[in-house]
Amino acid sequence: MVVWSLRAKIRFSAIYSRHFIFALQFFSNHLVDNYEPKDHKPFKWIPVPELSEKKSIMDEIVIFLLDGFKNQESQMYLHVANNGYVYDNTLKVFPGYPLLLKGALYITDNSFIHQAYLLQLLSFLINTGLFILAADIIYSLSRLVLRDEYLAYKAALLFCINPSSVFFSAHYAETFFSLCLFLGLYFLEKNGMGILSAVFLAVASFTKDVGFLNLIFIAYFSMKNVAVETILFVRKRKNGKSPEKSIPDIFQDIWASTFFPGICNVLAATVPFVFFQWFSYTAYCVRSTNNFHADLLKNGKFRKMPPMPNENISSWCMDDTPMSYFYIHSTYGNFGIAQFRDIDELPLLLLSLPAIVLIGSQIYNFFLVNRRYALRFGLIDNALLGIPKLRVPPLVPTQSLPRETFIYLFHSIVLVVATSIIYPAQEVTRHLCSGSPILYWIAALATTPAQTSLVPILNLKDDNREEVANRVEKRLNLRNEHATILLQEKECGDMGNLVKFFFITSFLVGTGLYANDYPWA
Template sequence: MTMDVRAVLEFATVTRGLSLILQAVLNAAIPDHDADAFRPPRTEEPLYLDSTVEWLLGGLSHWDAEHFLFIAERGYLYEHNFAFFPLFPVVLRGLAETLLWPLNSWLSVRGRLLVAVALGNSALFLLSVVALHALSRIVLQDRRLALLSSLLYCITPANVFMTAGYSESLFAALTFGGLYLLEKGFTLRACLALSIATAARSNGLVNIGFLLYLPSLHAISQIRVYRTTTKGHSKVFRYLWVVVRLLLTSLLGTAIITIPFCAFQYYGYRTFCTPSVSLERIPPSLLSLAERKGYRVPDENGPPPLWCMRPLPLLYSHIQDVYWDVGFLRYFELRQIPNFILALPMANLGIMAAYAYFKANPELCLRLGLWETSANKGLDKPTPGMFNPRVFVYVVHSTVLLVFGTLCMHVQVLTRFMASSTPVPFWISAHLLLLNEPLLHRRKTSNPNVQIQTHSRNGCFYKPQNPIIALLPHFTTCSPTTQSILGYFLSYWVLGLALHCNFLPWT
């Protein structure tokens, strides 16, 4: 384990511990808001330690986390539960029934699931930060930028969603890990990782773009080599083999990644369009909640829902349309201005990344990065840093997520949507810090009173491994860029815990 990975893991562990402690303190100190959220009745008798676990970790179960916990405990009962993909509930239930099984005499299933959230998401976050660091090293080709990006990820503005009972940490670990494997050339393993990610969140389907683009780059590179090293019929056969292999890889990989989504939609179709459950088998308290709130439950004696009659009966699209009113420009209302303001910092990072990258590489962007116009340029020896040609596809991916999230989703979700799906917000933030913060420059600053403290080891001077911690004592003397970025990350890190864990509106 390198010093950088150790520093990242240590910082990630500290931030996970602080998050769990702060959410417990803030949840106890601030009364819960009476929000109109999904709150299913408890049908299981509490055991000895349930009240203690609820007091310590109850803040992790609010808002959409309640859906994941309910699914992990009861399965998919209500129609709108199908908006939440099954991998995370399966992981939680697996932990509750295996690692936490010795506690079954003291904790109910609900209590063990809450402990599973705290332990599982903490471990998954550590995996995601290691995967992000590895991906950053191979793509950016810049050790300092990769380290700083990973440290910023540890104080992500979407922190509360990485800690609470949401699938963001799981999705980030699988996505960053899958992209790292794809960059290393392990295409099949990458497809499997990205396929599993699709079982956690629907936007895993967007990762198909990486599978289509990165192998295409490799194929073009091979063709360029064969053009100069082979002649005659051999060249034609090699060209054909490269093209056929690219097509097979793309088709097979796309199929692998989409299988979890299709299987889940089929399961939803079978559950509600050809149900095998009668209302008598549903607990009365849960059935009463469905009647009171208008939730649909499967009923073999009732008529099928209207969406079953559509040419393409996708339950997920129906839920987003009917239950969450998600659609093109539907969120563009005056009363949603506060939510747009909440999402503005993350959107600004995405816009800055796209603009700066295009400004630095206009020709490469117009060529989609697929071929080179000069023998002196190429992906084999990319320029290190944020404007590396290998970053192009990640900037495009980030921009697609930004545009879709802004125009077609509840815009306040944009913060966690992008923070768990793309490394670009952290790359551009780290790039701006290294570019504008004198305390992070290798050269000394002109003001000796604001230099980061260095330490001597064997007669050599070195800067602390964690520049974030080193900057915080000098926050007031840092550059405006540093104050803006760290202020945004840290304020959202704390505010998210305070508001979300008490049923107050957050991103």
């Protein structure tokens, strides 16, 4: 009988979770009536060429199987992939994922299916494939940062059933963004700032606006490299030892290893955002010769079409620094916390509360255990200062992640604040699930039974040994594609049970609500 490795188990979990999401949206879509909003008109994708009344067999199959995924903001992604940026409210969607769909559509034969339905099919298949890769990569990243096989494995399994899981299968950019982000962070942790980290972080920034916050990681790794080089040099001089390098040599090393790669990575994270703002300005504020399809022109009420009279130009075009970003979110996106004007909207705010509480509690626990390290912003290790290294308290009793996760916790704070201000509050969890691995690490630690022994990683290259797998996963599970410890572990405390309840309930209920177009998904 085959004994599966932990990495193989993660891949199977990712595959089966996508199958389950697909089945759940299918039954929800066909058994429950769709929600019909009364107070606003949601964006609707206008497929080009126009849909005909006579549909092929493949058209009918896609409608029958995948129609539950074509709701809410996914309409914008499909519209941009199909037609480009025709209406100004579609500027809320960054171009990375639509371009990926457009490229896949270009190389695929659509003679047997209408282009609109082929686009939906490709989106679902691409997201499924990318999700499996993302689960694999978050496992590799977790091994690098957490240095524990059990926690890394558990975090990857939790990613497969994350609270916003339906958005990773629907026509959204979440899966593509997560994959690029995790790859960028993986290469940043493994090799430092280099070409690979720059490329993947650039693609992430081109895919979602919150990718701009990856600058935090780049700045942190740059400052840490400078701090290490400087402290080592000063210590040698202070101890009367002759440094191997002079001050000019140190500056040269810092430039070569930190400043230059850092500048390249900063440009990689910022240029996509700046480029998209420039594109928006040229597309919507400058007279254009674009010829749009007649079916799109009929719906110009969604946008002031170029070419356009000067008096109809969007107000942001007249700003000293004409940026569409804040205008689009404030005009079309219910600008964050400011949207709450009625007590009836309070449940929408509560939807993101569990994830925010999890992060807040971890920050509190982390500061209790690593106060001095946190106050030094995680830049300076005791060993570098010549101070005896403090004994690291056990992770499970303290419920504090390793101190290597400091910058990820800091990034999550900024991510929560930024998305709470810019996006509707109920979307904060979605951005946390796709924009950071920290939620999965916190959940992995919280759901670890007190009697469980963690499995420190001694060799990062060795992730397939059966001996290690047996210490993490149950022997019978390693011979079974479906079963994992995730739902089998019982004694994980009140917090652990609440975390499991949050993940599983959101996974199930959220998918059903989304498939029927409810805003609480």
